[in-house]
Amino acid sequence: MEPLFVVKIGGNVIDDEPKLGTFLEAFGRIRGHKILVHGGGKLATTLAGKLGIAQQMEEGRRITDGETLKVVTMVYAGLINKVIVAKLQAAGCNAMGLCGADGNAILAHRRVHATTDYGMVGDVDLVSRPVFEHLLAQSDTLVVAPITHDGRGQLLNTNADTIAQEIARAMSPAYATRLIYCFEKAGVLEDAADESTCISRISPLRYESLKGHQKIFAGMIPKLDNAFEALKSGVKQVRIGRAEDLENLVGGTSGTLITLEE
Amino acid sequence: MEPLFVVKIGGNVIDDEPKLGTFLEAFGRIRGHKILVHGGGKLATTLAGKLGIAQQMEEGRRITDGETLKVVTMVYAGLINKVIVAKLQAAGCNAMGLCGADGNAILAHRRVHATTDYGMVGDVDLVSRPVFEHLLAQSDTLVVAPITHDGRGQLLNTNADTIAQEIARAMSPAYATRLIYCFEKAGVLEDAADESTCISRISPLRYESLKGHQKIFAGMIPKLDNAFEALKSGVKQVRIGRAEDLENLVGGTSGTLITLEE
Numbered sequence: 001m002e003p004l005f006v007v008k009i010g011g012n013v014i015d016d017e018p019k020l021g022t023f024l025e026a027f028g029r030i031r032g033h034k035i036l037v038h039g040g041g042k043l044a045t046t047l048a049g050k051l052g053i054a055q056q057m058e059e060g061r062r063i064t065d066g067e068t069l070k071v072v073t074m075v076y077a078g079l080i081n082k083v084i085v086a087k088l089q090a091a092g093c094n095a096m097g098l099c100g101a102d103g104n105a106i107l108a109h110r111r112v113h114a115t116t117d118y119g120m121v122g123d124v125d126l127v128s129r130p131v132f133e134h135l136l137a138q139s140d141t142l143v144v145a146p147i148t149h150d151g152r153g154q155l156l157n158t159n160a161d162t163i164a165q166e167i168a169r170a171m172s173p174a175y176a177t178r179l180i181y182c183f184e185k186a187g188v189l190e191d192a193a194d195e196s197t198c199i200s201r202i203s204p205l206r207y208e209s210l211k212g213h214q215k216i217f218a219g220m221i222p223k224l225d226n227a228f229e230a231l232k233s234g235v236k237q238v239r240i241g242r243a244e245d246l247e248n249l250v251g252g253t254s255g256t257l258i259t260l261e262e
Numbered sequence: 263m264e265p266l267f268v269v270k271i272g273g274n275v276i277d278d279e280p281k282l283g284t285f286l287e288a289f290g291r292i293r294g295h296k297i298l299v300h301g302g303g304k305l306a307t308t309l310a311g312k313l314g315i316a317q318q319m320e321e322g323r324r325i326t327d328g329e330t331l332k333v334v335t336m337v338y339a340g341l342i343n344k345v346i347v348a349k350l351q352a353a354g355c356n357a358m359g360l361c362g363a364d365g366n367a368i369l370a371h372r373r374v375h376a377t378t379d380y381g382m383v384g385d386v387d388l389v390s391r392p393v394f395e396h397l398l399a400q401s402d403t404l405v406v407a408p409i410t411h412d413g414r415g416q417l418l419n420t421n422a423d424t425i426a427q428e429i430a431r432a433m434s435p436a437y438a439t440r441l442i443y444c445f446e447k448a449g450v451l452e453d454a455a456d457e458s459t460c461i462s463r464i465s466p467l468r469y470e471s472l473k474g475h476q477k478i479f480a481g482m483i484p485k486l487d488n489a490f491e492a493l494k495s496g497v498k499q500v501r502i503g504r505a506e507d508l509e510n511l512v513g514g515t516s517g518t519l520i521t522l523e524e
Binding site for chain 1: 312313332335336337338339340341343344345347348349351352356357358359360361363364365366392393396397399400401409411413414415416417
């Protein structure tokens with residue numbers, strides 16, 4: 001099977017123009033098929049602020065009313081997506097940008113939650129492998145904004161980590177898919193305050209042991225749970241590490257490898 | 263050759279939600295391959311106003327400084343493009359949205375002008391037929407936002423009429439391409455104040471005669487010049503008419519037909 005890298009970047013890279021430039025140059029150098037999933041960074045919050053649209057967060061998720069949906073659609077699917085595509089094109093990488101509504105690439109439904117109305121927030125139902133395969137046959141690089149749709153005309157704000165994971169899962173039957181989560185740390189740390197405590201490899205047994213000894217920072221637990229889930233559904237490899245270190249994350253010499261093998 | 267419709271809509275449809283809905287239903291019913299090119303309407307001006315970014319127009323074109331480019335990229339390539347795509351998907355039409363940077367679909371250069379600095383405004387150099395053909399093979403409907411790039415990382419604000427014309431020209435060797443410009447009038451009018459004076463057919467001789475008798479509204483002249491240019495470069499047919507009347511424009515029973523045949 002052909003290799004495919006699915007890479008997720010978040011706000012710490014997107015908000016920092018020189019950092020983003022360096023990251024995209026390294027990303028553009030990955031050979032063959034690759035999909036970049038980007039979050040939104042602080043730009044959406046800043047724009048909403050300037051427009052006087054109050055922002056409400058619930059467990060790290062943005063409550064997305066109608067006006068906020070317009071803001072995130074503009075910022076994620078418009079500005080950030082197209083700036084990234086233009087920069088990759090300049091680096092000689094033939095990138096194509098899209099959101100989940102385009103070509104019906106990612107179908108979602110509005111989140112149902114017992115106590116919180118998240119508004120126009122989507123949970124993914126289906127990533128269309130044929131759509132991504134067809135696009136990858138033309139452009140070896142895709143850039144995905146975290147906006148999906150429900151097929152009935154409603155755009156939905158969707159978590160970028162989840163989108164990266166769902167794309168990786170959907171592509172796994174056809175590609176040897178490696179999923180890389182980039183964030184602001186060197187990897188999963190034993191001591192969140194000490195970058196030198198980066199754990200190089202986490203298997204299920206090690207994960208249980210680390211959790212048992214409270215050695216995993218609470219914020220990492222959903223990421224790691226998702227990583228193991230992705231591996232169980234066929235993703236070949238998951239790695240977590242620092243965006244600035246992409247080349248070594250791709251090469252396998254940096255960050256934390258999440259693996260099912262003991 | 264397979265038929266292809268290239269349809270341009272402007273602000274009067276985009277700014278009016280019910281009108282846009284009706285238009286998109288009619289557009290979605292066009293059988294086979296179709297490309298919708300949209301302008302931006304008043305939304306970009308409104309957003310720039312709310313953000314305190316002064317807007318300057320020069321002969322109907324927006325002077326595009328760096329902040330204004332961000333606004334038009336957000337509004338055109340983000341909000342309007344994705345709202346249209348989601349609505350078309352809901353109407354059972356598998357639409358895919360893009361701007362000129364995506365897949366290197368439309369390459370442009372920053373406008374050079376003797377007296378006016380238009381800022382980040384692009385003039386089209388090349389529409390890639392292979393990119394559009396490949397996308398049309400997957401999604402029979404494409405939705406194009408009037409943002410292009412220069413291949414060196416710079417996004418450029420580009421006139422949507424011109425983009426529609428350039429796409430139609432580029433596709434003509436491979437498709438029987440018909441170009442439809444939708445606007446707020448029934449077609450080209452002999453008397454701009456009287457909708458009943460719509461001219462059903464304009465050939466080059468008729469055009470010269472109408473111009474000689476000052477029967478053509480000045481604002482229409484660039485549109486008609488462009489239409490004749492498109493026909494000379496292989497576009498099969500150009501028609502100008504009212505957006506609400508799309509079905510009859512497609513059917514050939516409404517609006518003004520521009521033709522090289524006397």
